Amino acid sequence: MDPHLLRTFVTVVRTGSFSAAAAELGYTQAAVSQQIASLENDLKVALLHRRPVGTTEAGARLLEHAGPILLRLQAARSEIVRMSGTARARLRVGASPLASAYIADPLARARAAHPRVEAAVQVMGRAEIDVAVAAGDLDIGLVDGIAAPNDPLRLADTVPLAAVAIAExxxxxxxxxxxxxxxxxxxxxxxxxxxxxxxxxxxxxxxxxxxxxxxxxxxxxxxxxxxxxxxxxxxxxxxxxxxxxxxxxxxxxxxxxxxxxxxxxRVVHRTELLHSRATDPATAAFVDALS
Incomplete structure (x- = not known):
């Protein structure tokens, strides 16, 4: 299954139209229609109703698989780029509102050790953080939640991430x-x-x-x-x-x-640090400073 066709399918479903998907992806509407037709021919089943646009039963089932598949591909690319050493020197940190209290000191230490790194911080929803780290949109994620004492947080298991307990x-x-x-x-x-x-x-x-x-x-x-x-x-x-x-x-x-x-x-509030298994020097300095 061609991941480019799968990405087009997901975009059409999310935007609700072929024209909106074409504008977002930078294709013509005819090209988007052709890509959906190619995917349907490959799978030998109709995936979308055209007027109005909506998933068939098979399309709905494919959509359940598509998100984790595309995330895994994006995560693989991000991790390999990190390992190659060709990634830009930047440190992008995302945290849920309560977990953001742990950012300032380790960020200062990481920037002192790597003064040329481009640093950025984003406070965001808990549910977005692990996916953003897996996809390579964030280098560091700080997330909080509740769990039984000494148990890890329940996060998306689609992509393997390194998780470090920060506080309970x-x-x-x-x-x-x-x-x-x-x-x-x-x-x-x-x-x-x-x-x-x-x-x-x-x-x-x-x-x-x-x-x-x-x-x-x-x-x-x-x-x-x-x-x-x-x-x-x-x-x-x-x-x-x-x-x-x-x-x-x-x-x-x-x-x-x-x-x-x-x-x-009997539950506690737990904060964890998330990062890719392949780390650049600035990310490693942040992890060391916090953990």
Missing amino acids: RPLALVLPSAHPLASRPGADLNDLVDALWLDVPDVAVPLPALRQATGARDGFTPSLTCEGGDLPFLLALIAAGHGLAVLPAGLARGEGLAEVPVRAP
């Missing part, structure tokens, strides 16, 4: 200081599935992760959903009474806030 911290239920639960010595999240929760998935522990940790099929219903955001914004929402959140212990600073240690389920 206990979890706390963060709530307004006037909340009835604020005086409790500990919290069992299993008893709070029906509470009102803030859904700020890139900062607080995501609600699906709380359901998984407690084994709840439903519950943990968001009272307010927020895409993006940062820690001060989340704490302001909690203090104003919009809902509860689970965070690493010790972060709820400010008036009107309280922390209650999470006693059950």
Whole structure:
């Protein structure tokens, strides 16, 4: 199966039209149509409905495989380029909002050791980081999440990455200081599935992760959903009474806030550093400084 044809197929599905895919890929619309026809001829099955554009049953199944296949190819290319020593001297670091606190010092040490390196930092969503590192868009990824004590985070296993544990911290239920639960010595999240929760998935522990940790099929219903955001914004929402959140212990600073240690389920907040197995000198210096 030609990966170029597969990439065209994925782009057509994502953009929803042959013309939009052609504009993004730099082809003519006729060339995109021909590439899709070639892929269908190769597989002996129709993959797309044309009007409107949508996947057939076979196309939907191929789409499930296409993402990991293309990511693996891109990761292989990135790793081999690193090994060849022909890559540009740059250090691109991506981190989730809470994990970004670990960037400053190791970045300074890496830049001091390699003053000509082009450095860039991006704060981004947790779910994007491992894929970006695997694809070579980032050299370093810092990601956080919850796990059982001493267990690694569950990341996409499509591409092998080196993962280094940076920190493990206990979890706390963060709530307004006037909340009835604020005086409790500990919290069992299993008893709070029906509470009102803030859904700020890139900062607080995501609600699906709380359901998984407690084994709840439903519950943990968001009272307010927020895409993006940062820690001060989340704490302001909690203090104003919009809902509860689970965070690493010790972060709820400010008036009107309280922390209650999470006693059950037995999980911790974990931060990991991700990088390709082939590292350039600047990346290696960052890893050494942090780990």
